Structure formats: C-alpha cells, structure tokens
Amino acid sequence: MNAAARPDTRPRAGGGRYTDGSWQWSCPTRVVAGPGALEHVLDEELAAGRRIGLVVDIGVTGTPAVAELRGSPATLHSLAVDPRQAGLAEVDAMAAWLRERATSDQLDTVVAIGGGSLLDLVKLGWLVLADATVPARLSAGRAGVVALPSQPSAPSSPSSPSAPSAPSAPSAPNGPEAGPKPRRILVPTTIGTGSEISPVACVEVRGRHRLALCARMRAEVAVLDPAATGGLPRLMVVEGVLEALLRVLGPLVGGPAARTVGDTAGLALVADLVRLGDRLAAQSSVPSDRLPSDRLPSDGAHGRGATDGQRLLAAELSAYTHASWALTGRDPFGGKAWYLANEVSSVLGVSKMVATVPVATGVWARVAAGDSRFGTAERLAMAWGAVRDASTDEVGDDATAGLRRLARRWGVPPCPAPTPAVLDVIARRVTNAFGAGLPPLAGITHAEVSDLLRRSLGEAPGPGPGPVGAAS
Structure with a gap:
C-alpha cells in the first residue's frame, strides 16, 4: 500500500478517535x-x-x-x-x-x-x-x-x-x-x-x-x-454531581453511533450519579424552589452537608467520567451544550450548572425535533431512560422538562433571563469562539445559536440591542 492510500492512523488526543473509525484510550494517572x-x-x-x-x-x-x-x-x-x-x-x-x-x-x-x-x-x-x-x-x-x-x-x-x-x-x-x-x-x-x-x-x-x-x-x-x-457546601457537591452527569449525557446524546461497551459504561455512570444526586437532595430541609438564586448556601444553611462517604463517591464518579470507556470514541464535539453554556456562565456571572441546565434542555429540544446536528432522538431517549429509571422521583419521559425538574429538585438555582441586548452579546461570543467555520458548532449559524439561546433562557425586559460588553 502506498503512502497516499494508507488510512490515517496517527494518535489523537482528546476524543481518542482515528479517521478510519478506530479509537484509542489511555489514562496513565x-x-x-x-x-x-x-x-x-x-x-x-x-x-x-x-x-x-x-x-x-x-x-x-x-x-x-x-x-x-x-x-x-x-x-x-x-x-x-x-x-x-x-x-x-x-x-x-x-x-x-x-x-x-x-x-x-x-x-x-x-x-x-x-x-x-x-x-x-x-x-x-x-x-x-x-x-x-x-x-x-x-x-x-x-x-x-x-x-x-x-x-x-x-x-x-x-x-x-x-x-x-x-x-x-x-x-x-x-x-x-x-x-x-x-x-x-x-x-x-x-x-x-x-x-x-x-x-x-x-x-x-x-x-x-x-x-x-x-x-x-x-x-x-x-x-x-x-x-x-470537607468544607464544601451541599449545593456545590450537588452541582458537581450534576456537572459529571451532564458531561456523560452530552456525548451519549450527541454521538449518532452506538457503542456497546461505551454505552454500557456511560449508562451505568448516569444511573450512579442520579442516585447520588437524589440522596444529596433528600438531605435538604428547605424545598428546592425556595433556595436563593443569588448565593450559595453554607453547610447547615439548607439541610445537612454531604457526608464523607457521599463526597468521596461524588469525587470518584466525577473522575471516572474521564477515566472510563464511557466517553472514548465519541464525537469529540457531541456535547454541544457546553460551548453555549460556557459563554452564558461568563456573561451572566452564574455557575456552570446554572447556565448549563437550560442550555442543555434547548439542545435536547432540537434533538427531539429531529435536528441531527445536535444528536439523535433515539439516543436521547436511551440516555434519558437511564436517568428516569434511576431517579427516586418522577422526572417523566420528556428529557427537556425532566432535566429542569431534576435540577430544581436538586436545589440548583434557575438561570436569570438575559435582556435581548445581553442575549445578543452571548450569541455573538458563542459564534466567535466555537462557530463561524470552527469545528465545535460546524454548520450551525449565528441565527440558530441566537434562537436556541432565546428559547432556552427566555428574555428579560430591557432595551434593544446596543453596546453591551465586548462581543467579538
């Protein structure tokens, strides 16, 4: 076989995939x-x-x-x-x-x-x-x-x-x-x-x-x-569990190809993380819809803090999302919600999970509607089925409504709605950093990014587009 005909077998970091469809994985830590x-x-x-x-x-x-x-x-x-x-x-x-x-x-x-x-x-x-x-x-x-x-x-x-x-x-x-x-x-x-x-x-x-x-x-x-x-407030532990959960769910939904071993590992991780999050949420003595959205609670302010065993399990599961086969060989850009949520978090000054929950529901709504650029409805149903079956409370079959319900029950504050001007800034920042010809949001236009953010976050009353922050 001459050089021009050889398949590309160069090592690939990150996603661990080769162009011929095979993949590699290593975790030396x-x-x-x-x-x-x-x-x-x-x-x-x-x-x-x-x-x-x-x-x-x-x-x-x-x-x-x-x-x-x-x-x-x-x-x-x-x-x-x-x-x-x-x-x-x-x-x-x-x-x-x-x-x-x-x-x-x-x-x-x-x-x-x-x-x-x-x-x-x-x-x-x-x-x-x-x-x-x-x-x-x-x-x-x-x-x-x-x-x-x-x-x-x-x-x-x-x-x-x-x-x-x-x-x-x-x-x-x-x-x-x-x-x-x-x-x-x-x-x-x-x-x-x-x-x-x-x-x-x-x-x-x-x-x-x-x-x-x-x-x-x-x-x-x-x-x-x-x-x-030991000093982590309960809500920070819960948000850490949710971050690990969404890190697994994103590529599971966003990658069109089934992988038996990887799917098995990923779905098992999903179930363990949901069960742990439910246990942590059950410790809260204050209804989740009454948790303040402008500050993090300290241990004891909203129920008991997480136990040593719970924090250790959360840390182990979080680390395992990077060290197991759950994410190997996946589409390296499968978790598209992260790219949008990164800018939402930065511009609005909210935590990663406060930003990611509504954005993920917006992405999943596109998936459920048949937009294959964001994932496949079949894999969304499979992944959300693992969440639904593991949850101790009813989250329903609709992944978009169910994720908001799960996050609310876990005590994650809602994301504040941006004004139209601020939403436009976020959309332009997303497109500049991840779209407009770049691979993460390839084929997704600025107008589509704006529409997804608007549907996910809503809009607060405010002035029309204007000079609000840096946009490029």
Whole structure:
C-alpha cells in the first residue's frame, strides 16, 4: 500500500478517535482514593526521599488537609495562589516558580491542592515548563478550544480532531529538554470538573475562557480524599454531581453511533450519579424552589452537608467520567451544550450548572425535533431512560422538562433571563469562539445559536440591542 492510500492512523488526543473509525484510550494517572489517601501518598513521598513543593488555592489555606501538607518534613516550599481569572501571565508565573524551585532546590514533586481552576493553572504551568511554545499557541486565533501537540519536539505535528490545531510556534530557549520537570500530585478540593485526572484545562485569554487539550497534562498521581472536600457546601457537591452527569449525557446524546461497551459504561455512570444526586437532595430541609438564586448556601444553611462517604463517591464518579470507556470514541464535539453554556456562565456571572441546565434542555429540544446536528432522538431517549429509571422521583419521559425538574429538585438555582441586548452579546461570543467555520458548532449559524439561546433562557425586559460588553 502506498503512502497516499494508507488510512490515517496517527494518535489523537482528546476524543481518542482515528479517521478510519478506530479509537484509542489511555489514562496513565494513578488514583489514590479514600479516607487517609493524602496521608498515605505523603508517607510514600517521604519514604522515596521526594522534595515537595506545595501550591495551594488561597481559599483553602486554613483547611486540615493543607495544614497536613505544610507540616510534612518533605515540603520545602509552598505557594498560595488566587486562581480566579487566571490568564496566560499567571500560567507563565507558575511555570517560572516551578522552574526556579526545580533548579535551585532540586524540587522533584509538586503537590497542588485546590479547586479545578487551581489544578488547571498548575497543569498549564507544568506544560509551559515542558514546552515554552504553549502560551503562543494558546493565544493565537479566536478558537475557544485548542488542541496542543502531544510531543513537544514536534510543534507542527498533527493535533486532535477534537479541536482546531494550534499554529506552530518558534522554538524557545527553554525547550522540552531544558530542565527538570517535577512530578505532579493533584488534590481536588471541589467536585465535578475532574481536572485532577483529565487532559484538559481552562485558561483566560483576552478576557475569554479557552479550553486547552493535551495528553501531557494528565498528572502522575491524583488524590481523592474526603478530608480535602470537607468544607464544601451541599449545593456545590450537588452541582458537581450534576456537572459529571451532564458531561456523560452530552456525548451519549450527541454521538449518532452506538457503542456497546461505551454505552454500557456511560449508562451505568448516569444511573450512579442520579442516585447520588437524589440522596444529596433528600438531605435538604428547605424545598428546592425556595433556595436563593443569588448565593450559595453554607453547610447547615439548607439541610445537612454531604457526608464523607457521599463526597468521596461524588469525587470518584466525577473522575471516572474521564477515566472510563464511557466517553472514548465519541464525537469529540457531541456535547454541544457546553460551548453555549460556557459563554452564558461568563456573561451572566452564574455557575456552570446554572447556565448549563437550560442550555442543555434547548439542545435536547432540537434533538427531539429531529435536528441531527445536535444528536439523535433515539439516543436521547436511551440516555434519558437511564436517568428516569434511576431517579427516586418522577422526572417523566420528556428529557427537556425532566432535566429542569431534576435540577430544581436538586436545589440548583434557575438561570436569570438575559435582556435581548445581553442575549445578543452571548450569541455573538458563542459564534466567535466555537462557530463561524470552527469545528465545535460546524454548520450551525449565528441565527440558530441566537434562537436556541432565546428559547432556552427566555428574555428579560430591557432595551434593544446596543453596546453591551465586548462581543467579538
């Protein structure tokens, strides 16, 4: 067979698919989970003579888990970081800190403890340390999803089909072999993103969230310890469970092809997540329709907080969505609701799940109406059937109404309706970052994006279109 006739068998990150229909899957991260998991890992690091640097989210510096890390004789340096709105400058600063500590102090391990934003920052900082071309690749163009090369020595090599290929960048003095790169141990203090085990990270570029994909961002070790999530309000645990649930449901519905093993794994995950969310919701002493929409409740403010066992199970299920066969070989752009919800969340200043629930119902309404660009009605019925059968309360056969009912029962606040002017800003941002020729929303026009958002979110009374925020 000559070269022109050979099928494309190049490795693909992200979706893990090849152009000939086969797929690959790998998750090299070692997961240590359970009560005392963090102490167990620290003991191992001590026994191995590791020299540890600690990066901690400023929001959790006073927690027992961080105190345990700071008190370890293996910890040489600690750095407290505010990861909110972390952009490329903060990523470069993280890379510089890692480089300095590794060079001057022989630091060989970094332990990051915090929420998904903090873990993303450390992952990207490490990646810059390994490949100095990363910031230029991330800042180029308008695409909201950027696949980075899996091999730093070949910046122009093909990239993932799950995102536009980042343009080649010139080599830099601190290239992939320039210095030591510490091992990474990631300890999440929140639930839902699964960043501790995923090959993706979010970064702010020119005021917008941009998703980076690279297999090298998978850490060596992930630690799931209920002590690290002990301060989470019940609603944040519930929203984390819902985030993991929708992460599975999106590609299950959005991909037209059935996959027996992947579907079995995905539907089992769906059932476990629904049952856990129902148990957490049952602990609330306040009816979900009376929960305030403008603030998160603290533990005890709206029923008992989640137990150690519930938080551990939620963390394990969330991580497993990235590490099982449930999502392998799927359409890398199958979960289209995420792209729209990302901008809804940013513009309206609401949480991811507050934004995602109504947008997902809008996408599913298009699916149910036969619009195959968003998924197939048969797979929507299959996926929602798993939700319906696992739920302890009646959610009905209509997935769009049922998801809103489920989220309301779980206590997730409703999304505020934007004014027409703000809705127009959101639609233009969605089209700019994910549509207009880009793969995530290929074939979906700006007018269709606007219509879907209007039907999903409604419209609040307000002035007509005008200069409301940046739109491009």
